[in-house]
Amino acid sequence: MHKLIFCTALLFSSMAVAADQQCDVEFDGVMQLENQVLTLTTTQDDKIVINQSKQLWVNGTQTQLNDNQQARLDEFYNSIHSAVPMAANIASDAIELARYALHETFTQLLGENNSVVDDISAQLGELKRELERSFYSDDGSISLNSAHFEDGEFLSDGFEQKFEQAIETIVAHSIGQIMIAIGSELIFSDGDVDDFEQRMETFAENIEQKFEHQGEALEARAEVLCASLANIDRLEEKLQNEVPQLANMDVLQVKHYAM
Secondary structure (H helix, E strand, O other), rough: OOHHHHHHHHHHHHOHHHHHHHHHHEEEEEEEEEEEEEEEEEOOOOEEOOOOOEEEEOOOEEEEEOHHHHHHHHHHHOOOOOHHHHHHHHHHHHHHHHHHHHHHHHHHHHHHOOOHHHHHHHHHHHHHHHHHHEEEOOOOEEEEEEEHOOOHHHHOOOHHHHHHHHHHHHHHHHHOOOOHHHHHHHOOOOOOOHHHHHHHHHHHHHHHHHHHHHHHHHHHHHHHHHHHHHHHHHHHHHHHHOHHHHOOOOOEEEEEOOO
16 A cells, blocks of 8 residues: 555656766856856856856956857857756656656545545645746746755755655645545455455556656656766866866766766
8 A cells, every 4th residue: 555655756756866866966156047147156256157148257357268168168058058948847747747647546546536636736736836936037038046956956855855745745634535545445345455455556556657658758858967967067177177267167066977
């Protein structure tokens, strides 16, 4: 029975942390993208700005670059601008998949038109809106402020924990309905606990198999995102080495990932 209630939560967790299992992404300093202006604030309080025209400003002074340096700066900016919606879409799709899977689970337990499904939709809907606020401005434009991420981590464990807490709250508030549903199932199965447990286990396995393909697709997308973030880290390091004014620009760090 435990497996039935939490199988979809575990399914979501495995997708949500897929990238984290392959690379550890952290911010050391602050990275902000607003109105197509990228601003990086280092731990040494250097303020690095790349504006909409891909011009570089360091501590209020424009920095002139040669062609190779400018090309690398352009790639750095463009890669960040592409990675933000990529991350948002992966997490958003994972929430939607989890919401559908949990809908299937609790409908099987409690039947159609139960309040638990409404609670699932409401709580995961709020989590999705919170996610969108982290990556988009009110006008729908791409936005990012790493200062808002917990412990400086990109899509950190805090995001997964909020999902798990939402599920735990739903289950806690619905335990009475769940127990009644279990009792009814046992009555209809003439008190055969083993038969009921087997049916619940079979349903859990069916849920996992049903969403396995979608889960694998999300994991593949997370791998692409991870590779993109690792490339951004590599570009940042090259800019540090090639442009003296950017020597302190080690804001994005990707660990445990081989390019």
